Amino acid sequence: MINKNSPIPIYYQLEEEIRTLIKQELNPGDLLPSEREYAEKYDISRMTVRQAINNLVKEGLIYRQKGRGTFIAEKKFEQDLSGLSSFSEDMRNRGLTPSNKLLSFQIMADNPRAASILKVEPNDELYVIKRLRLANEEPIALETIFTPKKLVGELSLDHFNVSFYDYIENTLNLSIAYGEQTIEAALAKTEEARELNIPRGKPVLVMERTSYLKDEQQTPIEYVNSIYRSDKYKFKMQMKREQD
Amino acid sequence: MINKNSPIPIYYQLEEEIRTLIKQELNPGDLLPSEREYAEKYDISRMTVRQAINNLVKEGLIYRQKGRGTFIAEKKFEQDLSGLSSFSEDMRNRGLTPSNKLLSFQIMADNPRAASILKVEPNDELYVIKRLRLANEEPIALETIFTPKKLVGELSLDHFNVSFYDYIENTLNLSIAYGEQTIEAALAKTEEARELNIPRGKPVLVMERTSYLKDEQQTPIEYVNSIYRSDKYKFKMQMKREQD
DNA sequence: GAGTTATAGTTGTCTATACATCTGTAACTG
DNA sequence: CAGTTACAGATGTATAGACAACTATAACTC
Numbered sequence: 001m002i003n004k005n006s007p008i009p010i011y012y013q014l015e016e017e018i019r020t021l022i023k024q025e026l027n028p029g030d031l032l033p034s035e036r037e038y039a040e041k042y043d044i045s046r047m048t049v050r051q052a053i054n055n056l057v058k059e060g061l062i063y064r065q066k067g068r069g070t071f072i073a074e075k076k077f078e079q080d081l082s083g084l085s086s087f088s089e090d091m092r093n094r095g096l097t098p099s100n101k102l103l104s105f106q107i108m109a110d111n112p113r114a115a116s117i118l119k120v121e122p123n124d125e126l127y128v129i130k131r132l133r134l135a136n137e138e139p140i141a142l143e144t145i146f147t148p149k150k151l152v153g154e155l156s157l158d159h160f161n162v163s164f165y166d167y168i169e170n171t172l173n174l175s176i177a178y179g180e181q182t183i184e185a186a187l188a189k190t191e192e193a194r195e196l197n198i199p200r201g202k203p204v205l206v207m208e209r210t211s212y213l214k215d216e217q218q219t220p221i222e223y224v225n226s227i228y229r230s231d232k233y234k235f236k237m238q239m240k241r242e243q244d
Numbered sequence: 245m246i247n248k249n250s251p252i253p254i255y256y257q258l259e260e261e262i263r264t265l266i267k268q269e270l271n272p273g274d275l276l277p278s279e280r281e282y283a284e285k286y287d288i289s290r291m292t293v294r295q296a297i298n299n300l301v302k303e304g305l306i307y308r309q310k311g312r313g314t315f316i317a318e319k320k321f322e323q324d325l326s327g328l329s330s331f332s333e334d335m336r337n338r339g340l341t342p343s344n345k346l347l348s349f350q351i352m353a354d355n356p357r358a359a360s361i362l363k364v365e366p367n368d369e370l371y372v373i374k375r376l377r378l379a380n381e382e383p384i385a386l387e388t389i390f391t392p393k394k395l396v397g398e399l400s401l402d403h404f405n406v407s408f409y410d411y412i413e414n415t416l417n418l419s420i421a422y423g424e425q426t427i428e429a430a431l432a433k434t435e436e437a438r439e440l441n442i443p444r445g446k447p448v449l450v451m452e453r454t455s456y457l458k459d460e461q462q463t464p465i466e467y468v469n470s471i472y473r474s475d476k477y478k479f480k481m482q483m484k485r486e487q488d
Numbered sequence: 489g490a491g492t493t494a495t496a497g498t499t500g501t502c503t504a505t506a507c508a509t510c511t512g513t514a515a516c517t518g
Numbered sequence: 519c520a521g522t523t524a525c526a527g528a529t530g531t532a533t534a535g536a537c538a539a540c541t542a543t544a545a546c547t548c
Contacts, residue, residue: 067510311540
């Protein structure tokens with residue numbers, strides 16, 4: 001149902017409605033109601049309907065075909081969320097025993113880069129957690145987590161011995177919508193090399209990830225920077241071919 | 245310049261104009277002319293300007309800030325891994341001009357590693373194509389493709405000037421179901437560094453991908469090994485959190 | 489000087505409408 | 519029956535406005 005007086009934008013309300021429809025009733029390949037049908041049904045402008053539909057197309061949930069209609073996409077990319085689930089699970093899947101070693105835990109302000117990524121004020125307080133991630137007692141990655149204090153409240157060290165995601169989702173009762181991740185190559189700096197127990201200048205993978213909450217503003221909840229030993233770790237992913 | 249009588253959509257013409265502006269005159273962080281300025285300058289609707297700008301935002305070339313304006317984004321070539329797409333498609337999506345430079349083309353048997361990945365007999369013939377992939381004339385990646393002759397038939401060099409996927413899907417009429425991909429970090433070897441025009445020992449990303457056909461046996465159709473310059477390229481992926 | 493209040497300028501949302509282009513089907517034509 | 523044409527309905531492009539929400543700055547007030 002669409003509420004025109006709600007502060008929530010109409011296009012967003014419609015997006016949610018279509019998402020629910022797809023999840024509950026429609027199957028891949030099915031035809032979505034046409035733009036005009038939605039416009040008439042809710043007495044809203046067709047351009048507003050298009051805005052909702054365009055966002056879902058951008059997400060890959062549906063696709064358009066000129067002159068035919070809009071269709072439900074094949075389910076996309078069940079990417080093993082080794083990233084988003086956890087390092088621990090990932091390692092266990094590889095038959096290794098994961099563990100963590102906390103290196104530092106502090107509250108910090110004035111980190112402009114992290115603040116900008118997390119979309120908070122530069123002087124807002126951030127938790128900054130550095131830890132080493134190991135598999136079978138061997139260092140694999142050096143991880144730095146930034147998360148805004150005003151979103152996660154008072155944290156203690158214990159929260160990082162288990163999955164931070166569990167804490168966010170089960171204790172804070174927040175829901176993570178998606179994560180964005182980039183991977184590039186670099187050379188190990190002196191400090192990083194020492195922690196990872198490899199020679200300085202060895203190649204490493206630098207992964208950066210930002211996770212967003214499932215709210216209207218898609219609030220960033222954490223920014224993680226990880227340095228992986230390239231001799232011990234590589235990223236693996238499966239991709240489904242997109243529809244045209 | 246905008247030509248209202250052109251069959252090319254106005255929003256697309258404006259997109260191209262803004263792309264050029266960014267490439268030639270503006271730097272990351274710079275403010276783009278406002279939507280209203282563009283609308284008045286070319287006597288077009290603000291909604292049309294928004295369509296152009298939205299597309300560039302989607303590509304990550306620029307970003308908007310409500311109440312402030314639209315700004316040029318920091319830039320690095322990023323590959324969107326949420327779907328399996330070719331380098332060419334990928335670059336074009338970013339408004340860059342992709343090109344290829346063929347380095348070698350041969351038929352080879354007895355490459356046990358490639359044969360094993362492609363699930364063919366070790367003495368089956370494979371095409372082995374080495375090429376340099378460029379964006380706006382700049383070398384980005386060094387790519388080696390292995391594909392079984394018995395699956396793709398007689399190939400000529402021309403097939404590799406366009407997208408190899410296009411050839412597989414449109415000419416051979418085969419359908420690619422999915423791809424498996426790994427990413428690791430390494431140091432550029434002498435030979436690779438020379439082709440990529442970077443110093444030896446610089447960090448590079450090594451990507452290996454195997455693509456599978458949409459048939460019963462999920463036949464491997466190609467195995468690709470690519471070396472990406474890490475100063476010009478990073479991998480990007482979005483992960484959706486699974487719904488419960 | 490510090491805090492508050494206008495104000496101009498920006499992007500965000502939305503409307504009502506028009507015509508273009510493409511697709512599939514039904515009706516027509518030979 | 520095969521080919522063509524007409525048409526309805528779909529998305530694609532584009533217009534000319536309107537008001538909301540947000541930002542930075544200038545002007546004002548205490």
